[in-house]
Amino acid sequence: MLSASGLAKSHITPQGPLPLFRELSITLNHGESVALMGESGCGKSTLLHILAGLESADSGSIWINQHDLCKMNDSQRAKFRRYHLGIIFQQLNLIPSLNILDNLAFQARLAKRFDSEWMAHLAEQLGIEGLLKRYPAELSGGQQQRVAIGRALSAKAPFLLADEPTGSLDEANAEQVMKLMLSLVRETQTTLLMVTHSAHLAAQLDRSLTLSQGCLR
Numbered sequence: 001m002l003s004a005s006g007l008a009k010s011h012i013t014p015q016g017p018l019p020l021f022r023e024l025s026i027t028l029n030h031g032e033s034v035a036l037m038g039e040s041g042c043g044k045s046t047l048l049h050i051l052a053g054l055e056s057a058d059s060g061s062i063w064i065n066q067h068d069l070c071k072m073n074d075s076q077r078a079k080f081r082r083y084h085l086g087i088i089f090q091q092l093n094l095i096p097s098l099n100i101l102d103n104l105a106f107q108a109r110l111a112k113r114f115d116s117e118w119m120a121h122l123a124e125q126l127g128i129e130g131l132l133k134r135y136p137a138e139l140s141g142g143q144q145q146r147v148a149i150g151r152a153l154s155a156k157a158p159f160l161l162a163d164e165p166t167g168s169l170d171e172a173n174a175e176q177v178m179k180l181m182l183s184l185v186r187e188t189q190t191t192l193l194m195v196t197h198s199a200h201l202a203a204q205l206d207r208s209l210t211l212s213q214g215c216l217r
């Protein structure tokens with residue numbers, strides 16, 4: 001289970017502090033899939049980064065499977081993340097110097113959970129098995145998005161935090177990639193928090209939350 005409470009965050013900007021939320025709480029139960037919606041700029045990516053321990057909150061607590069994220073130092077958090085969290089970034093962050101196979105296997109190798117059968121299954125399910133020797137710059141946006149999904153699932157971490165994983169795709173492709181991702185998430189019983197602007201995609205998850213004026217409803 002992932003449970004955060006009393007989260008507060010303001011970004012520091014040249015115009016002064018930009019408060020995003022105060023006293024925000026969220027719970028993700030084992031195996032459920034939850035959509036995170038809200039207007040552009042309301043703080044969805046920031047919240048995801050905080051839950052992943054990549055950015056710090058100003059206050060509040062985050063527990064992931066009985067581990068207190070806020071009590072860890074940076075290196076403990078990085079190590080924890082390897083085993084517990086798969087992350088799909090809004091900007092994908094594929095590693096340009098690694099080929100697709102090595103991008104796909106990146107998280108699994110970090111977590112010492114590389115499994116060639118699972119890699120082959122992921123690549124096949126995501127329809128990227130013919131692209132493994134290419135480099136990210138040689139892939140279309142949709143293909144890159146599939147690689148990012150595969151990489152985030154490669155270590156079979158119990159949680160997947162996905163920031164608009166189909167954001168740059170047209171509707172038909174978004175639907176297809178979403179289906180692939182959800183089927184892999186269900187197969188691995190991964191707990192999913194997914195940012196999306198699409199009510200249609202959100203409706204395919206177990207429930208949805210909307211971040212608005214600093215509150216999650």
Ligand SMILES: Nc1ncnc2c1ncn2[C@@H]1O[C@H](COP(=O)(O)OP(=O)(O)OP(=O)(O)O)[C@@H](O)[C@H]1O
Nearest residue numbers: 011012013018039040041042043044045046047090
């Ligand atoms: N590192 C930062 N420093 C200062 N301000 C930031 C920083 N990151 C984000 N912001 C600001 O905080 C607000 C929330 O940003 P965030 O990226 O979390 O929004 P979002 O809900 O993910 O938006 P979108 O739907 O467009 O991706 C925005 O106004 C943004 O400009």
Ligand SMILES: [Mg+2]
Nearest residue numbers: 044045090163
């Ligand atoms: Mg965002």
